[in-house]
Every structure is written in C-alpha cells, then in structure tokens.
Amino acid sequence: MTFTQEDARAELASAPGSEWWRTAVIYQIYPRSFADASGDGLGDLPGVTAHLDDLRELGVDAIWLSPFQTSPQKDAGYDVADYRDVDPIFGTLADFDAMLAGAHERGIRVIVDLVPNHSSDQHVWFQQALKAAPGSPERARHIFREGKGENGELPPNNWESVFGGGMWKRVTEADGTPGQWYLHIFDETQPDFDWTNEEVRAEFRDVLRFWLDRGVDGFRVDVAHGLIKAEGLPDYTPDPEGGSMGGDADAVPYWGQPGVHEVWREWHEVLAEYDGDRALCAEAWLPTVAETALWVRPDEMHQAFNFHYLETKWDAAALRAVIEESLAEYGAVGAPSTWVLSNHDVVRHASRLALTAENPQGAGIGPKSPGQPDPVKGLRRARAATALMLALPGSSYLYQGEELGLPEVIDLPDDARQDPTWFRTNGERYGRDGCRVPLPWTADAPAYGFNDTGASWLPQPTEWAGLAHDVQVDDPASTLSMYRALLAERRARGLGAGALEWVDGYGDDVVAARNGSVLVIANLGAASVDLPAGEVLVASGPLDGDRLPTDTTVWIAAA
Numbered sequence: 001m002t003f004t005q006e007d008a009r010a011e012l013a014s015a016p017g018s019e020w021w022r023t024a025v026i027y028q029i030y031p032r033s034f035a036d037a038s039g040d041g042l043g044d045l046p047g048v049t050a051h052l053d054d055l056r057e058l059g060v061d062a063i064w065l066s067p068f069q070t071s072p073q074k075d076a077g078y079d080v081a082d083y084r085d086v087d088p089i090f091g092t093l094a095d096f097d098a099m100l101a102g103a104h105e106r107g108i109r110v111i112v113d114l115v116p117n118h119s120s121d122q123h124v125w126f127q128q129a130l131k132a133a134p135g136s137p138e139r140a141r142h143i144f145r146e147g148k149g150e151n152g153e154l155p156p157n158n159w160e161s162v163f164g165g166g167m168w169k170r171v172t173e174a175d176g177t178p179g180q181w182y183l184h185i186f187d188e189t190q191p192d193f194d195w196t197n198e199e200v201r202a203e204f205r206d207v208l209r210f211w212l213d214r215g216v217d218g219f220r221v222d223v224a225h226g227l228i229k230a231e232g233l234p235d236y237t238p239d240p241e242g243g244s245m246g247g248d249a250d251a252v253p254y255w256g257q258p259g260v261h262e263v264w265r266e267w268h269e270v271l272a273e274y275d276g277d278r279a280l281c282a283e284a285w286l287p288t289v290a291e292t293a294l295w296v297r298p299d300e301m302h303q304a305f306n307f308h309y310l311e312t313k314w315d316a317a318a319l320r321a322v323i324e325e326s327l328a329e330y331g332a333v334g335a336p337s338t339w340v341l342s343n344h345d346v347v348r349h350a351s352r353l354a355l356t357a358e359n360p361q362g363a364g365i366g367p368k369s370p371g372q373p374d375p376v377k378g379l380r381r382a383r384a385a386t387a388l389m390l391a392l393p394g395s396s397y398l399y400q401g402e403e404l405g406l407p408e409v410i411d412l413p414d415d416a417r418q419d420p421t422w423f424r425t426n427g428e429r430y431g432r433d434g435c436r437v438p439l440p441w442t443a444d445a446p447a448y449g450f451n452d453t454g455a456s457w458l459p460q461p462t463e464w465a466g467l468a469h470d471v472q473v474d475d476p477a478s479t480l481s482m483y484r485a486l487l488a489e490r491r492a493r494g495l496g497a498g499a500l501e502w503v504d505g506y507g508d509d510v511v512a513a514r515n516g517s518v519l520v521i522a523n524l525g526a527a528s529v530d531l532p533a534g535e536v537l538v539a540s541g542p543l544d545g546d547r548l549p550t551d552t553t554v555w556i557a558a559a
C-alpha cells in the first residue's frame with residue numbers, strides 16, 4: 001500500500017478528538033546518535049529529517065526527541081541553557097521547523113523533551129543568581145541555602161546526587177568568600193529550579209507555549225517526579241538497591257511530593273488552550289504502578305512511562321502480573337497504559353534480558369560487570385519481548401536502534417565514556433554510554449552511514465556492520481522486518497485500542513492473551529509448547545513445526 005502525503009494530512013486532520021496518544025507507538029530519537037547530516041560526529045536535526053521516510057516505513061505514529069535545545073552538553077542535553085532555541089550542534093530553529101513539517105506531512109506526530117526540574121549552570125538565570133546576593137530574587141529561582149557547621153562549610157543536608165557524590169555545591173560569593181550552597185539532584189552543572197516560585201512556573205508555561213505555537217504535539221517531561229522538594233529539606237539516606245533515577249523507595253523527600261500535581265494541572269490547562277490533541281508524558285520513577293497512575297488523572301498528564309514494565313524480569317508470572325496491574329491501575333483513572341523496554345538511560349533490552357546477575361537498570365554495564373549477557377539469547381528474548389509488548393493495548397515507546405536489534409555496547413574504551421555518572425563515581429558505575437552509540441544505517445559506509453565523514457562521538461563496534469539498516473531492510477528474517485510486520489498488523493487490527501483477555505492452558509511459563517483478532521503467545525519456558533491452529537501473522541523467531549520454541553513469541557489470527 002502506498003501512503004501518500006494526502007493520506008497523512010487526512011489522518012492527522014481526522015485525529016483531533018481521537019486522543020491519538022492513547023494508542024500511539026512513539027519512537028524515541030536520541031538526536032546526537034540518530035543521524036549526522038553535518039558530519040561532525042554528533043547527530044542533528046537535518047539528520048532526523050533525512051530519515052523520516054524510514055520512520056514512516058517502520059510504521060510509528062510519533063517521534064519523541066531527546067533534548068536538542070541550547071546546552072553545554074554536560075549531560076547530553078539534559079542541561080538546558082536556553083529553552084527556546086536549538087543548540088548549534090543540532091542545527092537551528094529553521095531546521096526544527098523543517099523537521100516538524102516533514103514529520104507531519106508523513107502523518108508522524110512530534111513530541112519534544114522538556115527539562116523543568118533543573119537548568120544548565122550556564123542558563124542566564126543561574127548566572128544572574130551567582131552574581132546576586134543571598135536572599136535576592138535572582139537566587140530564589142534556584143535552590144540556594146546556607147551551609148551547616150560553624151562557617152557554613154557543611155552542605156545543608158545529606159542528600160546524594162543520582163549521578164553519585166553529594167547533591168549540593170558551594171558557591172563563591174561576589175566578594176570572594178565561600179558562600180551559599182545550591183541543590184543539584186543530578187550533575188553539579190544542573191542546578192534545580194525552585195518550583196514553589198511563581199516566576200519559575202510562569203516561565204515554563206511560556207516555554208510550553210513557545211513550542212506549542214511551533215506546532216509540536218506534546219512533551220516528554222523530564223524528572224516529572226522531582227520538581228517539588230519536601231518542606232525543610234529533611235535528611236534522607238537512599239536505599240542502595242534503589243532504581244537508577246532513584247524513585248523506587250517510598251517517602252523520598254525529593255521524589256513524588258504532592259505539590260507536583262498542581263504544576264501538571266497548570267500545564268494541562270496550557271495544552272488545552274491549543275487545538276488538536278497535545279499530550280504530556282511523565283518521566284516519573286515511582287515505587288508502584290498505582291502511584292504512577294496518579295500522575296495521569298484526567299486533569300494532569302496524559303501518559304506516564306511504565307518503568308515497572310521495563311524493570312520486570314524475563315519471567316512469565318511477573319510479566320502477567322505487571323500487565324494486569326498496569327491495565328487495572330491506569331484504567332482506573334481513565335488513562336491508557338504505556339509500555340516500554342528500552343531508552344537512553346537503561347541497558348538495551350537485547351542485552352538486559354540476558355544478564356545473568358542482578359544489575360541496576362540505569363548504571364550501565366561494562367567489561368568488568370558480573371553476569372555478562374549472551375548476545376544470541378539476548379536478541380532472541382528481546383525480539384520475543386517486543387512482540388509481546390506490541391500486542392498490548394495502550395501506547396508503546398520504542399528506542400532508536402532496538403528495531404535493528406542493537407545490543408548494549410559493553411566494551412567502550414574508558415577514555416571514550418562521557419556519561420557524568422562515570423566521572424562522578426570515579427569509574428565505579430559505567431553509566432549509560434553503552435546504549436547511546438550512533439546508529440548503523442549502511443554497512444559499507446563511513447561510520448556505517450551515520451554520516452559521510454566517519455566521525456562518531458562514541459565508537460561503533462565493527463559487528464554493527466551486520467546490523468545496519470540497509471542489511472536488514474530487505475531481509476524477511478531481520479529484526480527490522482519483524483518490527484515493521486508487528487507495527488503494520490498492530491495498526492491494521494487496531495490493537496492499541498483493544499482489550500486484553502488472558503488465555504489459559506499453555507502452562508506457567510507462557511504468557512498467552514487475546515487482543516481482538518490476535519492471539520499472542522510468548523513462551524518464556526525452556527521447553528517448546530504446542531501451537532493452536534490458525535494463521536501465523538508474525539513470529540519473533542523460527543517456529544519448530546507447530547511448536548513454539550523457547551524465548552519466542554507468535555501472533556496468530558484469532559478464530
């Protein structure tokens with residue numbers, strides 16, 4: 001079927017009122033690693049525009065772009081110095097507009113990342129704050145406090161940065177004396193805003209309007225659980241087993257404070273001023289599905305990432321439980337569940353699902369990590385996991401490169417690593433560079449077609465020639481072909497808007513369910529299982545006659 005630009009326009013035009021985000025498959029673009037049109041080794045917005053046809057052919061409904069706004073790149077763009085401009089390494093606002101128009105012409109919606117919890121230390125407000133006196137309105141936009149101890153030489157409390165080390169940095173006052181301390185949940189170049197300050201709130205409502213006026217379809221909201229801190233900033237010692245973004249424990253004084261919901265209600269109203277269906281998606285790491293569901297009440301965010309699903313181990317009972325819980329809890333507040341297996345903060349699922357030892361999700365893995373994953377098993381499981389995920393009702397997030405079956409790059413040389421986590425822990429935690437390596441587009445080209453020059457901000461493994469887009473695109477057995485087939489069937493059969501019904505009889509190690517006209521069966525057990533009669537629509541790997549082998553998922557046309 002040929003999809004014309006007219007079809008695309010008609011599809012987008014018919015969508016207002018349809019709440020497209022309830023069922024959308026949203027593809028995450030990590031701009032610095034997607035495609036590099038300028039050839040400087042860092043991906044850019046013209047690189048995205050150049051590959052929009054590939055995304056249309058893949059069959060995604062929307063793209064989410066990780067930050068491309070002006071930034072010193074101390075945390076790969078999650079340190080924003082100007083929220084209303086494009087960083088020159090990614091292009092210009094005109095490049096953004098061209099990319100947005102090109103996506104919309106193809107029926108692809110565009111969500112941009114917004115980072116409200118903290119700015120870059122180069123943001124004009126923070127620079128003004130450094131020059132201003134303690135207690136001034138300039139200092140009140142970020143979180144400055146006096147230190148403890150006789151001369152204020154100790155930090156105001158014991159909080160530890162998510163990236164390692166303390167959460168406070170002391171400044172030198174204008175007269176040269178050691179002065180106040182400022183709070184940074186992440187790197188010291190990422191000072192937190194004070195969200196109890198109306199000036200901060202007004203500024204961000206305006207930033208929302210800046211991008212909405214340009215035509216974006218929504219926002220992925222960074223650290224949505226962190227904006228408000230508990231009154232008095234009480235001491236807190238985190239659980240060493242906590243998740244990467246720290247949100248796995250209850251009662252953390254800087255995560256999930258009730259005041260945050262007020263902010264999302266304000267933002268919801270701003271989006272509602274605009275036509276079409278614009279959406280907010282929360283990056284919120286919270287202890288339970290039920291708590292996360294509170295973020296998507298009808299007057300707050302539209303979606304939240306389902307990190308509980310991402311963190312579920314490769315185990316049929318655990319998967320059934322998290323799917324059931326997600327559908328129930330999100331359903332109870334009238335929101336769709338989302339599903340996600342990979343992103344730029346966690347070990348790629350083609351490696352993670354084959355880790356033989358427990359490993360913190362966001363800390364990354366390197367050559368010395370225990371339980372090195374078997375790549376064959378990892379890819380097999382990843383394909384099976386994706387085939388299960390895309391059969392579920394609701395909205396799914398894909399991370400660039402998973403459609404090529406890319407594994408985590410474990411053996412990056414130490415001197416290539418760039419994640420602040422690596423530096424702030426003195427190399428104790430590898431960080432997230434291994435899931436951020438630039439994509440291979442063409443096997444037989446410099447930097448595997450990432451650009452024309454061969455430059456690449458992180459080195460690409462030589463095995464990636466075999467995983468390049470051009471090698472996979474016409475191979476019916478490739479991971480890319482599987483993704484395309486799954487997405488085409490999902491769209492044609494309306495699975496995103498469907499309902500799930502469990503199917504029994506396959507044993508404890510199998511997840512089997514019916515969603516409308518599709519019966520999905522995922523075999524996580526060691527032994528193969530009998531398949532029912534029926535047309536096989538898609539399989540994540542070779543079938544063994546009429547049996548479903550281990551770590552394989554199949555979609556069968558339901559009778």
Ligand code: NOJ
Pocket residue numbers: 075078079115186222223283344345
């Ligand atoms: C979550 C983002 O996904 C991550 O990449 C970033 O480092 C932190 N938030 C801080 O912005």
